[in-house]
Amino acid sequence: MRRRKILVVDDSALLHRMYDFMLSGHELIHAADGVEALERIAADADIEVVFLDINMPRLDGLEVLRRIKADPKTRALPVIMVSTHGEEHDTKRAMAAGADGYVKKPFRQDAIAQLIGTLTVGLTLRAAE
Amino acid sequence: MSVDDAARFLPYFLDETGPLVDGLGLAMVALEARWTAGERDAAGEQRALGDVHTIKGNGAMMGYEPIQQVAHALEDLLEAGDLGAGGLLVRGADLLQALMQGCDGGALETAPAAAYAAAVAARLSRATETVSLSRPLRLSPVGKAADTIRVPFQRLDELTALAASAADGDGTAARHLHRTLLELRHVSLAGLFDRFGRHVRELARLLGQPIRLEISGGDATLDKAIADRLGEPLLHVVRNAAAHGVEPPADRLAAGKPAEATIAITAEPVGSRVLVTVSDDGRGLDVAAIIARARRLGVDTAELPSHELPLLVFLPGLSTAAQVTPLAGRGVGLDVVATSIGALGGTVGVVTTPGQGARFWFDLPRTLGREAPTRAPLFAGLDSRMMP
Numbered sequence: 001m002r003r004r005k006i007l008v009v010d011d012s013a014l015l016h017r018m019y020d021f022m023l024s025g026h027e028l029i030h031a032a033d034g035v036e037a038l039e040r041i042a043a044d045a046d047i048e049v050v051f052l053d054i055n056m057p058r059l060d061g062l063e064v065l066r067r068i069k070a071d072p073k074t075r076a077l078p079v080i081m082v083s084t085h086g087e088e089h090d091t092k093r094a095m096a097a098g099a100d101g102y103v104k105k106p107f108r109q110d111a112i113a114q115l116i117g118t119l120t121v122g123l124t125l126r127a128a129e
Numbered sequence: 130m131s132v133d134d135a136a137r138f139l140p141y142f143l144d145e146t147g148p149l150v151d152g153l154g155l156a157m158v159a160l161e162a163r164w165t166a167g168e169r170d171a172a173g174e175q176r177a178l179g180d181v182h183t184i185k186g187n188g189a190m191m192g193y194e195p196i197q198q199v200a201h202a203l204e205d206l207l208e209a210g211d212l213g214a215g216g217l218l219v220r221g222a223d224l225l226q227a228l229m230q231g232c233d234g235g236a237l238e239t240a241p242a243a244a245y246a247a248a249v250a251a252r253l254s255r256a257t258e259t260v261s262l263s264r265p266l267r268l269s270p271v272g273k274a275a276d277t278i279r280v281p282f283q284r285l286d287e288l289t290a291l292a293a294s295a296a297d298g299d300g301t302a303a304r305h306l307h308r309t310l311l312e313l314r315h316v317s318l319a320g321l322f323d324r325f326g327r328h329v330r331e332l333a334r335l336l337g338q339p340i341r342l343e344i345s346g347g348d349a350t351l352d353k354a355i356a357d358r359l360g361e362p363l364l365h366v367v368r369n370a371a372a373h374g375v376e377p378p379a380d381r382l383a384a385g386k387p388a389e390a391t392i393a394i395t396a397e398p399v400g401s402r403v404l405v406t407v408s409d410d411g412r413g414l415d416v417a418a419i420i421a422r423a424r425r426l427g428v429d430t431a432e433l434p435s436h437e438l439p440l441l442v443f444l445p446g447l448s449t450a451a452q453v454t455p456l457a458g459r460g461v462g463l464d465v466v467a468t469s470i471g472a473l474g475g476t477v478g479v480v481t482t483p484g485q486g487a488r489f490w491f492d493l494p495r496t497l498g499r500e501a502p503t504r505a506p507l508f509a510g511l512d513s514r515m516m517p
Contacts, residue, residue, distance in 0.1 A: 011179075013145045014187045018138060053186075057179050084186045086201050105189040 003027060004120060005046050009037040009064070010053040010082065019051070022109040026116075034059030038067060041074055049116055050079045051103075054090050062094055069098040078119040082107070135191050143233065146187045149180045150225045156180075157222040158331045161215030165361075169210055178207050184225065193232060195242030199224050202249040214252050219324065221245060284313055311496050316356050318396050318405075319347035324360075325367060325394060332371040339378065339389040340371055346396035349403050351495040355473050359405065359493070362466040366407045366489045367392060369463070374411035374487055384484060386410060403495050408488035414439050414481040439479045439487075443467040 008019040009031045016030050029047065031037040033056050041047060050068070054061040061081060068074045081094040081102040091102050101115055156177050163170045181203045188196030203221040206214055224245050231237045291306040322344045333340040351359075370392050375381075378388035390411055397404045416438055420430050423441045430438065445464040467477045475493035 010186075012183050012187055014138065014141050015190065017141050018190055021134070021137075055182055084182070084189055085197060086204065105186050106192060107190075 002120075004048045004116060005029065005044075006116070007031060007037065007040055007047045007050045009034065009051065009056070009061070011056045012053075015053070022112060023116075033057065034061065034064040037064050041068065041077070045073075047077065049119055050077060051082055051112070052079055052099075054081050054083045054087050054094060062090060062097065065094055065097055065099055080112075080115055080119075138191065139232070142187055142191050143229070146184055147229060149184050150222070150229050153177060153180055153184070154222045154226055154327065155331050155334065157218040158327045159335070161219050162328070162331075164212040164215035164218070167212060169212075174207050174210070178204060181207065191232075193228070193237055195237050195239050196225065196228050196232075198242045198246050199228065202246045205253055206249055209253050211253065214249075217245075217249055217252060219327070221249070284309065288313070311352070314352050314354065315350040315495070316353045317348050317350045318356060318359075321356060321360050321363070322347045322394060322396075325364070328364065329367065329371065329392060332368065336371060336375075338371070338375055340375060341389050341391045343391060343393040344395075345393075346398075349396035349398045351403050351493065355493060355495075358469065358473055359491070362469045362491070363394075363405065363407065365463075365466050367394070370407060370409040370411065370487070370489075374409045374413070376412045380412075398495065401495055403493050404490055405493065406488060406490045408486060410486040413483045413485055414442060414479070414487050416481065416483070436480070439481050442479060443477060 003026055005027045006019075006023055007029045008016060008023075010016060010019075011033055016032075019028060019030075029040055029044065031040050035058055037050070037052065038059075041050070052061045052064055065079055065081065068077055068079055078100040079098075081091060081099045082105065083091045083102060084105045087104075091104075094102065100119060103112060103115065156173060160170055160173055160177065163173070181200050185197050185200035185204065188194075188200060199221055203218065203225075206217055206221065224241055228237060228242065288306070288309055291302055291309060326342055326344070329340055329342040371390075375390040375392075376384075381390065382388055390409065392407065392409045395404075395406045395408075397406075419441050420438055423430050423444065426444070428441065428444065430441070433441075443463045443466070445462065470477050470491050470493065473493055475491050477489070477491055479487060479489045481487040
């Protein structure tokens with residue numbers, strides 16, 4: 001699989017280590033909360049996929065998603081919501097708000113690898129048009 | 130992620146999640162105190178929710194389902210804000226603590242987590258049942274699953290045999306049966322005393338004052354109905370000792386005492402009664418101030434022997450706290466303690482030595498008797514003549 005630039009957003013340090021391991025073939029950018037996530041997206045137009053934790057302090061995932069999809073410059077950026085058990089309602093709202101997919105903790109390496117593959121095919125096709 | 134991979138992340142998991150679980154333990158003790166007093170703590174609940182959420186997610190990623198289960202139940206409790214469920218908050222935090230230790234050792238028990246989640250679900254469904262207006266209220270409580278008592282099977286066996294012979298109409302068997310049933314209701318004070326350890330640690334932290342708690346006699350047993358109602362007055366006295374009795378470390382050192390204060394809780398069975406004591410090595414009661422206040426309230430203190438003067442502190446209106454702090458019960462005075470203990474058929478007392486400390490005691494029956502609890506006199510030496 002081609003090396004991608006992926007933004008991972010979660011307030012848990014453990015998750016960031018796990019992302020490093022699971023996505024070791026890619027270039028990872030780490031954000032510990034929603035505010036930092038938006039800053040990174042604004043500063044780097046080359047980010048290709050975002051993994052976004054739904055429930056975070058300061059600015060939660062749903063709000064970050066809305067801002068990404070509301071901005072024409074970032075609307076096409078694929079965003080995968082990351083939820084835990086019990087957040088089914090929030091996940092539905094995120095999908096209705098334009099999220100491109102979701103995974104639920106615990107998620108496996110092969111599941112997110114597959115997601116990245118599917119999503120970025122879409123990007124490649126769009127870029128070729 | 131396979132099990133091997135999870136093992137690779139164990140140190141990071143423990144590093145991040147361990148302190149969160151520790152902090153949660155203290156936070157839940159403090160929150161339970163607030164909830165029991167009838168108050169929410171929005172900021173504290175939000176912080177706790179955030180931490181519990183992280184614990185849940187981390188536990189899930191590691192494949193530790195019991196941790197995810199308990200954390201999820203705690204989230205539900207915190208969001209529901211059912212003020213009577215404070216004890217379940219503390220229980221959940223304790224369970225997480227135990228599960229974290231299990232992670233380190235490599236074995237996670239699933240049964241306690243499932244039982245806890247079930248208890249929380251039962252509690253919350255009961256809570257919503259009484260609050261919801263769209264469904265008819267049931268008149269009898271639904272499944273008091275959490276209010277259970279563990280009985281050795283041998284006792285049940287004895288009971289069954291006794292019940293059989295009681296049916297023969299002999300008074301002796303019926304009396305035996307009654308006595309055995311009464312004793313079945315007995316619980317030990319260990320559980321109650323264990324909770325106090327956490328309370329005192331949290332108090333010490335909030336006060337910025339090192340305090341050590343010594344507990345003895347936790348294996349003393351008494352009727353569950355009494356033990357259940359002993360907690361509140363006992364906690365009040367312990368809080369008083371920590372918040373008012375203990376001097377700042379600098380003052381203690383100047384007086385030749387160790388900087389760390391000691392509060393000791395003991396329970397001593399004395400025949401059919403039990404003596405529960407709370408003593409501290411603090412500054413002692415300000416007896417002169419107590420007497421002055423009592424006189425202002427119209428109590429004739431001249432006739433009291435000197436060793437009974439501190440007992441005035443149990444009269445209504447006698448609180449001498451310069452400010453009412455959340456730690457000392459917000460104006461709920463020792464008179465309520467005395468009334469509560471009296472309602473259980475017990476008496477209260479106190480002795481104090483200025484500069485050295487105070488000792489409060491509750492003298493309680495161990496078994497519910499047939500006589501109605503008395504209101505007066507609640508304490509030896511003072512009778513109703515002296516009540517304002």
